[in-house]
Amino acid sequence: MNWTTRVRQWLLREIPMEDLLPDELPAYVHSYVYYFGVLTLASFLMLVLSGIILVIFGPQWWHVSAVGLFVNSIHFWSVQAFFFFMVLHLWAQFFMSAWRGGRGLNWVTGVVLFLVSILTAFTGYLSQQNFDSQWIALQGKDAFNALGVSGFFNILNFGQVYGLHIVVLPLVLALLIGVHLYLVRSKGVVTPVLDSASTDREAHHDE
Amino acid sequence: MFSLLTTHPFDIFDLTGSDLAIVLLMVIVFVLALVLPHPSHGHIGRKRS
The missing domain is CATH 1.20.810.10 (Cytochrome Bc1 Complex; Chain C)
Structure with a gap:
Protein backbone atom coordinates (compact mmCIF):
# COMPACT_ATOMS: atom_id res chain seq x y z
CA MET A 1 0.00 0.00 0.00
CA ASN A 2 1.54 3.32 -1.04
CA TRP A 3 1.29 6.55 0.93
CA THR A 4 -1.48 8.11 -1.16
CA THR A 5 -3.72 5.12 -0.45
CA ARG A 6 -2.93 5.33 3.24
CA VAL A 7 -3.67 9.07 3.31
CA ARG A 8 -6.95 8.55 1.43
CA GLN A 9 -8.06 5.80 3.78
CA TRP A 10 -7.07 7.87 6.81
CA LEU A 11 -9.05 10.86 5.50
CA LEU A 12 -12.12 8.73 4.75
CA ARG A 13 -11.93 7.18 8.19
CA GLU A 14 -11.24 10.37 10.13
CA ILE A 15 -13.29 12.87 8.12
CA PRO A 16 -16.39 11.20 6.68
CA MET A 17 -18.43 13.63 4.57
CA GLU A 18 -21.66 12.99 6.48
CA ASP A 19 -19.92 14.34 9.60
CA LEU A 20 -18.43 17.36 7.83
CA LEU A 21 -21.74 18.73 6.55
CA PRO A 22 -24.39 17.06 8.68
CA ASP A 23 -28.05 17.81 8.08
CA GLU A 24 -29.03 16.60 11.53
CA LEU A 25 -27.60 17.68 14.85
CA PRO A 26 -28.69 17.15 18.46
CA ALA A 27 -31.74 19.14 19.62
CA TYR A 28 -29.71 21.24 22.07
CA VAL A 29 -27.85 22.79 19.12
CA HIS A 30 -31.09 24.59 18.30
CA SER A 31 -30.13 27.52 20.49
CA TYR A 32 -28.91 30.99 19.61
CA VAL A 33 -25.76 30.45 21.66
CA TYR A 34 -24.54 28.04 18.98
CA TYR A 35 -24.85 30.72 16.26
CA PHE A 36 -21.83 32.73 17.38
CA GLY A 37 -19.23 30.40 15.90
CA VAL A 38 -20.80 30.24 12.48
CA LEU A 39 -21.35 34.01 12.48
CA THR A 40 -17.64 34.47 13.24
CA LEU A 41 -16.90 32.20 10.29
CA ALA A 42 -19.27 34.17 8.03
CA SER A 43 -17.57 37.41 9.08
CA PHE A 44 -14.19 35.88 8.23
CA LEU A 45 -15.42 34.95 4.74
CA MET A 46 -16.67 38.51 4.21
CA LEU A 47 -13.27 39.79 5.37
CA VAL A 48 -11.46 37.58 2.87
CA LEU A 49 -13.74 38.54 -0.04
CA SER A 50 -13.67 42.30 0.65
CA GLY A 51 -9.92 42.06 1.37
CA ILE A 52 -9.23 40.45 -2.01
CA ILE A 53 -11.08 43.33 -3.75
CA LEU A 54 -9.12 45.89 -1.71
CA VAL A 55 -5.80 44.23 -2.56
CA ILE A 56 -6.59 44.17 -6.28
CA PHE A 57 -7.36 47.90 -6.54
CA GLY A 58 -5.03 49.28 -3.86
CA PRO A 59 -4.89 52.15 -1.36
CA GLN A 60 -5.35 54.97 -3.88
CA TRP A 61 -8.65 53.37 -4.90
CA TRP A 62 -10.03 52.77 -1.42
CA HIS A 63 -9.04 56.24 -0.23
CA VAL A 64 -10.47 58.31 -3.06
CA SER A 65 -13.35 56.50 -4.80
CA ALA A 66 -16.89 56.00 -3.51
CA VAL A 67 -16.90 52.29 -4.38
CA GLY A 68 -13.49 51.89 -2.74
CA LEU A 69 -14.79 53.56 0.40
CA PHE A 70 -17.77 51.17 0.41
CA VAL A 71 -15.60 48.05 0.10
CA ASN A 72 -13.20 49.45 2.70
CA SER A 73 -16.19 50.04 4.99
CA ILE A 74 -17.42 46.47 4.45
CA HIS A 75 -13.95 45.25 5.44
CA PHE A 76 -14.07 47.51 8.52
CA TRP A 77 -17.53 46.43 9.69
CA SER A 78 -16.75 42.78 8.98
CA VAL A 79 -13.84 43.09 11.40
CA GLN A 80 -16.16 44.53 14.04
CA ALA A 81 -18.58 41.64 13.50
CA PHE A 82 -15.71 39.13 13.43
CA PHE A 83 -14.39 40.14 16.86
CA PHE A 84 -17.84 40.76 18.32
CA PHE A 85 -19.05 37.25 17.52
CA MET A 86 -15.67 35.68 18.29
CA VAL A 87 -15.76 37.09 21.83
CA LEU A 88 -19.38 35.98 22.26
CA HIS A 89 -18.34 32.55 20.98
CA LEU A 90 -15.45 32.54 23.46
CA TRP A 91 -17.72 33.43 26.40
CA ALA A 92 -20.35 30.90 25.34
CA GLN A 93 -17.79 28.10 25.05
CA PHE A 94 -16.11 29.15 28.30
CA PHE A 95 -19.32 29.10 30.33
CA MET A 96 -20.40 25.75 28.89
CA SER A 97 -16.91 24.28 29.51
CA ALA A 98 -16.65 23.29 25.88
CA MET B 1 -29.82 21.96 1.16
CA PHE B 2 -26.41 23.04 2.37
CA SER B 3 -26.58 24.46 5.83
CA LEU B 4 -24.02 25.06 8.49
CA LEU B 5 -25.97 24.43 11.64
CA THR B 6 -29.21 23.51 13.42
CA THR B 7 -31.72 20.79 12.87
CA HIS B 8 -34.93 22.67 12.26
CA PRO B 9 -35.30 24.34 8.88
CA PHE B 10 -37.53 27.32 8.49
CA ASP B 11 -40.24 27.00 5.88
CA ILE B 12 -38.83 29.84 3.78
CA PHE B 13 -36.49 28.51 1.06
CA ASP B 14 -35.57 25.54 3.28
CA LEU B 15 -33.16 27.70 5.26
CA THR B 16 -32.00 26.96 8.79
CA GLY B 17 -31.70 29.48 11.58
CA SER B 18 -27.96 29.85 11.07
CA ASP B 19 -28.40 30.35 7.32
CA LEU B 20 -30.80 33.20 8.03
CA ALA B 21 -28.46 34.58 10.69
CA ILE B 22 -25.62 34.69 8.13
CA VAL B 23 -27.82 36.49 5.60
CA LEU B 24 -28.95 38.94 8.29
CA LEU B 25 -25.31 39.55 9.29
CA MET B 26 -24.36 40.31 5.68
CA VAL B 27 -27.29 42.73 5.28
CA ILE B 28 -26.35 44.50 8.54
CA VAL B 29 -22.70 44.82 7.47
CA PHE B 30 -23.70 46.18 4.05
CA VAL B 31 -26.08 48.73 5.57
CA LEU B 32 -23.51 49.80 8.17
CA ALA B 33 -20.89 50.18 5.43
CA LEU B 34 -23.29 52.49 3.58
CA VAL B 35 -24.50 54.67 6.45
CA LEU B 36 -21.38 54.63 8.67
CA PRO B 37 -18.33 54.45 6.37
CA HIS B 38 -14.80 53.70 7.53
CA PRO B 39 -14.04 56.34 10.17
CA SER B 40 -10.51 57.12 9.01
CA HIS B 41 -11.49 57.65 5.39
CA GLY B 42 -10.41 60.95 3.94
CA HIS B 43 -7.28 61.51 6.01
CA ILE B 44 -5.39 60.90 2.79
CA GLY B 45 -6.84 61.67 -0.60
CA ARG B 46 -9.74 63.88 0.40
CA LYS B 47 -10.26 66.76 -1.97
CA ARG B 48 -10.19 70.03 -0.09
CA SER B 49 -12.77 72.53 -1.22
Whole structure:
Protein backbone atom coordinates (compact mmCIF):
# COMPACT_ATOMS: atom_id res chain seq x y z
CA MET A 1 0.00 0.00 0.00
CA ASN A 2 1.54 3.32 -1.04
CA TRP A 3 1.29 6.55 0.93
CA THR A 4 -1.48 8.11 -1.16
CA THR A 5 -3.72 5.12 -0.45
CA ARG A 6 -2.93 5.33 3.24
CA VAL A 7 -3.67 9.07 3.31
CA ARG A 8 -6.95 8.55 1.43
CA GLN A 9 -8.06 5.80 3.78
CA TRP A 10 -7.07 7.87 6.81
CA LEU A 11 -9.05 10.86 5.50
CA LEU A 12 -12.12 8.73 4.75
CA ARG A 13 -11.93 7.18 8.19
CA GLU A 14 -11.24 10.37 10.13
CA ILE A 15 -13.29 12.87 8.12
CA PRO A 16 -16.39 11.20 6.68
CA MET A 17 -18.43 13.63 4.57
CA GLU A 18 -21.66 12.99 6.48
CA ASP A 19 -19.92 14.34 9.60
CA LEU A 20 -18.43 17.36 7.83
CA LEU A 21 -21.74 18.73 6.55
CA PRO A 22 -24.39 17.06 8.68
CA ASP A 23 -28.05 17.81 8.08
CA GLU A 24 -29.03 16.60 11.53
CA LEU A 25 -27.60 17.68 14.85
CA PRO A 26 -28.69 17.15 18.46
CA ALA A 27 -31.74 19.14 19.62
CA TYR A 28 -29.71 21.24 22.07
CA VAL A 29 -27.85 22.79 19.12
CA HIS A 30 -31.09 24.59 18.30
CA SER A 31 -30.13 27.52 20.49
CA TYR A 32 -28.91 30.99 19.61
CA VAL A 33 -25.76 30.45 21.66
CA TYR A 34 -24.54 28.04 18.98
CA TYR A 35 -24.85 30.72 16.26
CA PHE A 36 -21.83 32.73 17.38
CA GLY A 37 -19.23 30.40 15.90
CA VAL A 38 -20.80 30.24 12.48
CA LEU A 39 -21.35 34.01 12.48
CA THR A 40 -17.64 34.47 13.24
CA LEU A 41 -16.90 32.20 10.29
CA ALA A 42 -19.27 34.17 8.03
CA SER A 43 -17.57 37.41 9.08
CA PHE A 44 -14.19 35.88 8.23
CA LEU A 45 -15.42 34.95 4.74
CA MET A 46 -16.67 38.51 4.21
CA LEU A 47 -13.27 39.79 5.37
CA VAL A 48 -11.46 37.58 2.87
CA LEU A 49 -13.74 38.54 -0.04
CA SER A 50 -13.67 42.30 0.65
CA GLY A 51 -9.92 42.06 1.37
CA ILE A 52 -9.23 40.45 -2.01
CA ILE A 53 -11.08 43.33 -3.75
CA LEU A 54 -9.12 45.89 -1.71
CA VAL A 55 -5.80 44.23 -2.56
CA ILE A 56 -6.59 44.17 -6.28
CA PHE A 57 -7.36 47.90 -6.54
CA GLY A 58 -5.03 49.28 -3.86
CA PRO A 59 -4.89 52.15 -1.36
CA GLN A 60 -5.35 54.97 -3.88
CA TRP A 61 -8.65 53.37 -4.90
CA TRP A 62 -10.03 52.77 -1.42
CA HIS A 63 -9.04 56.24 -0.23
CA VAL A 64 -10.47 58.31 -3.06
CA SER A 65 -13.35 56.50 -4.80
CA ALA A 66 -16.89 56.00 -3.51
CA VAL A 67 -16.90 52.29 -4.38
CA GLY A 68 -13.49 51.89 -2.74
CA LEU A 69 -14.79 53.56 0.40
CA PHE A 70 -17.77 51.17 0.41
CA VAL A 71 -15.60 48.05 0.10
CA ASN A 72 -13.20 49.45 2.70
CA SER A 73 -16.19 50.04 4.99
CA ILE A 74 -17.42 46.47 4.45
CA HIS A 75 -13.95 45.25 5.44
CA PHE A 76 -14.07 47.51 8.52
CA TRP A 77 -17.53 46.43 9.69
CA SER A 78 -16.75 42.78 8.98
CA VAL A 79 -13.84 43.09 11.40
CA GLN A 80 -16.16 44.53 14.04
CA ALA A 81 -18.58 41.64 13.50
CA PHE A 82 -15.71 39.13 13.43
CA PHE A 83 -14.39 40.14 16.86
CA PHE A 84 -17.84 40.76 18.32
CA PHE A 85 -19.05 37.25 17.52
CA MET A 86 -15.67 35.68 18.29
CA VAL A 87 -15.76 37.09 21.83
CA LEU A 88 -19.38 35.98 22.26
CA HIS A 89 -18.34 32.55 20.98
CA LEU A 90 -15.45 32.54 23.46
CA TRP A 91 -17.72 33.43 26.40
CA ALA A 92 -20.35 30.90 25.34
CA GLN A 93 -17.79 28.10 25.05
CA PHE A 94 -16.11 29.15 28.30
CA PHE A 95 -19.32 29.10 30.33
CA MET A 96 -20.40 25.75 28.89
CA SER A 97 -16.91 24.28 29.51
CA ALA A 98 -16.65 23.29 25.88
CA TRP A 99 -13.33 21.52 26.46
CA ARG A 100 -15.21 18.60 28.07
CA GLY A 101 -15.17 15.16 26.48
CA GLY A 102 -11.72 15.24 24.91
CA ARG A 103 -12.20 18.63 23.24
CA GLY A 104 -9.18 20.27 24.89
CA LEU A 105 -7.26 20.60 21.63
CA ASN A 106 -10.21 22.41 20.06
CA TRP A 107 -10.20 24.92 22.92
CA VAL A 108 -6.46 25.44 22.38
CA THR A 109 -6.87 26.01 18.62
CA GLY A 110 -9.59 28.54 19.46
CA VAL A 111 -7.28 30.43 21.79
CA VAL A 112 -4.51 30.44 19.16
CA LEU A 113 -7.05 31.64 16.58
CA PHE A 114 -7.99 34.51 18.88
CA LEU A 115 -4.35 35.56 19.31
CA VAL A 116 -3.55 35.28 15.58
CA SER A 117 -6.72 37.27 14.83
CA ILE A 118 -5.50 40.09 17.07
CA LEU A 119 -2.16 40.12 15.22
CA THR A 120 -4.01 40.10 11.88
CA ALA A 121 -6.21 43.01 12.96
CA PHE A 122 -3.15 44.91 14.19
CA THR A 123 -1.30 44.50 10.87
CA GLY A 124 -4.56 45.57 9.21
CA TYR A 125 -4.55 48.81 11.17
CA LEU A 126 -0.97 49.37 9.98
CA SER A 127 -1.96 48.66 6.35
CA GLN A 128 -4.60 51.38 6.06
CA GLN A 129 -2.13 53.77 4.37
CA ASN A 130 -3.32 56.87 6.16
CA PHE A 131 -2.22 59.05 9.07
CA ASP A 132 -3.88 56.67 11.56
CA SER A 133 -1.72 53.76 10.46
CA GLN A 134 1.43 55.89 10.53
CA TRP A 135 0.60 57.06 14.05
CA ILE A 136 -0.14 53.51 15.27
CA ALA A 137 3.09 52.19 13.72
CA LEU A 138 5.21 54.93 15.29
CA GLN A 139 3.63 54.44 18.71
CA GLY A 140 3.59 50.66 18.53
CA LYS A 141 7.21 50.19 17.44
CA ASP A 142 8.42 50.91 20.99
CA ALA A 143 6.27 48.10 22.37
CA PHE A 144 7.69 45.65 19.85
CA ASN A 145 11.22 46.91 20.52
CA ALA A 146 10.61 46.26 24.21
CA LEU A 147 9.51 42.73 23.37
CA GLY A 148 12.73 42.25 21.44
CA VAL A 149 11.03 41.14 18.23
CA SER A 150 11.68 44.18 16.06
CA GLY A 151 14.75 42.53 14.55
CA PHE A 152 12.50 40.30 12.47
CA PHE A 153 9.09 42.01 12.86
CA ASN A 154 9.51 45.70 12.14
CA ILE A 155 6.13 47.39 12.09
CA LEU A 156 7.59 50.44 10.37
CA ASN A 157 8.38 48.20 7.38
CA PHE A 158 5.16 48.54 5.39
CA GLY A 159 5.96 45.80 2.89
CA GLN A 160 6.53 43.28 5.66
CA VAL A 161 3.38 44.29 7.57
CA TYR A 162 1.22 44.33 4.42
CA GLY A 163 2.55 40.93 3.30
CA LEU A 164 1.79 39.46 6.71
CA HIS A 165 -1.71 40.97 6.70
CA ILE A 166 -2.84 39.92 3.23
CA VAL A 167 -1.02 36.59 2.77
CA VAL A 168 0.66 34.93 5.74
CA LEU A 169 -1.75 35.62 8.59
CA PRO A 170 -4.97 34.94 6.60
CA LEU A 171 -3.49 31.61 5.48
CA VAL A 172 -2.59 30.75 9.08
CA LEU A 173 -6.11 31.73 10.17
CA ALA A 174 -7.73 29.68 7.40
CA LEU A 175 -5.61 26.65 8.29
CA LEU A 176 -6.40 26.96 12.00
CA ILE A 177 -10.12 27.46 11.27
CA GLY A 178 -10.01 24.28 9.19
CA VAL A 179 -8.47 22.36 12.10
CA HIS A 180 -10.95 23.98 14.51
CA LEU A 181 -13.96 22.96 12.40
CA TYR A 182 -12.56 19.49 11.80
CA LEU A 183 -12.21 18.98 15.56
CA VAL A 184 -15.78 20.20 16.13
CA ARG A 185 -17.07 17.76 13.53
CA SER A 186 -14.94 14.83 14.66
CA LYS A 187 -15.89 15.15 18.34
CA GLY A 188 -19.41 16.46 17.80
CA VAL A 189 -20.91 19.59 19.36
CA VAL A 190 -20.42 19.67 23.12
CA THR A 191 -23.48 18.85 25.20
CA PRO A 192 -25.04 21.34 27.62
CA VAL A 193 -23.47 21.20 31.08
CA LEU A 194 -26.61 19.81 32.74
CA ASP A 195 -26.73 17.00 30.18
CA SER A 196 -23.11 15.96 30.53
CA ALA A 197 -23.98 13.19 33.00
CA SER A 198 -25.09 11.14 30.03
CA THR A 199 -21.46 11.18 28.82
CA ASP A 200 -21.49 13.32 25.74
CA ARG A 201 -19.19 11.11 23.68
CA GLU A 202 -21.69 8.27 23.59
CA ALA A 203 -24.51 10.73 22.92
CA HIS A 204 -22.75 11.90 19.75
CA HIS A 205 -22.04 8.43 18.55
CA ASP A 206 -25.77 7.70 18.80
CA GLU A 207 -26.77 10.61 16.54
CA MET B 1 -29.82 21.96 1.16
CA PHE B 2 -26.41 23.04 2.37
CA SER B 3 -26.58 24.46 5.83
CA LEU B 4 -24.02 25.06 8.49
CA LEU B 5 -25.97 24.43 11.64
CA THR B 6 -29.21 23.51 13.42
CA THR B 7 -31.72 20.79 12.87
CA HIS B 8 -34.93 22.67 12.26
CA PRO B 9 -35.30 24.34 8.88
CA PHE B 10 -37.53 27.32 8.49
CA ASP B 11 -40.24 27.00 5.88
CA ILE B 12 -38.83 29.84 3.78
CA PHE B 13 -36.49 28.51 1.06
CA ASP B 14 -35.57 25.54 3.28
CA LEU B 15 -33.16 27.70 5.26
CA THR B 16 -32.00 26.96 8.79
CA GLY B 17 -31.70 29.48 11.58
CA SER B 18 -27.96 29.85 11.07
CA ASP B 19 -28.40 30.35 7.32
CA LEU B 20 -30.80 33.20 8.03
CA ALA B 21 -28.46 34.58 10.69
CA ILE B 22 -25.62 34.69 8.13
CA VAL B 23 -27.82 36.49 5.60
CA LEU B 24 -28.95 38.94 8.29
CA LEU B 25 -25.31 39.55 9.29
CA MET B 26 -24.36 40.31 5.68
CA VAL B 27 -27.29 42.73 5.28
CA ILE B 28 -26.35 44.50 8.54
CA VAL B 29 -22.70 44.82 7.47
CA PHE B 30 -23.70 46.18 4.05
CA VAL B 31 -26.08 48.73 5.57
CA LEU B 32 -23.51 49.80 8.17
CA ALA B 33 -20.89 50.18 5.43
CA LEU B 34 -23.29 52.49 3.58
CA VAL B 35 -24.50 54.67 6.45
CA LEU B 36 -21.38 54.63 8.67
CA PRO B 37 -18.33 54.45 6.37
CA HIS B 38 -14.80 53.70 7.53
CA PRO B 39 -14.04 56.34 10.17
CA SER B 40 -10.51 57.12 9.01
CA HIS B 41 -11.49 57.65 5.39
CA GLY B 42 -10.41 60.95 3.94
CA HIS B 43 -7.28 61.51 6.01
CA ILE B 44 -5.39 60.90 2.79
CA GLY B 45 -6.84 61.67 -0.60
CA ARG B 46 -9.74 63.88 0.40
CA LYS B 47 -10.26 66.76 -1.97
CA ARG B 48 -10.19 70.03 -0.09
CA SER B 49 -12.77 72.53 -1.22
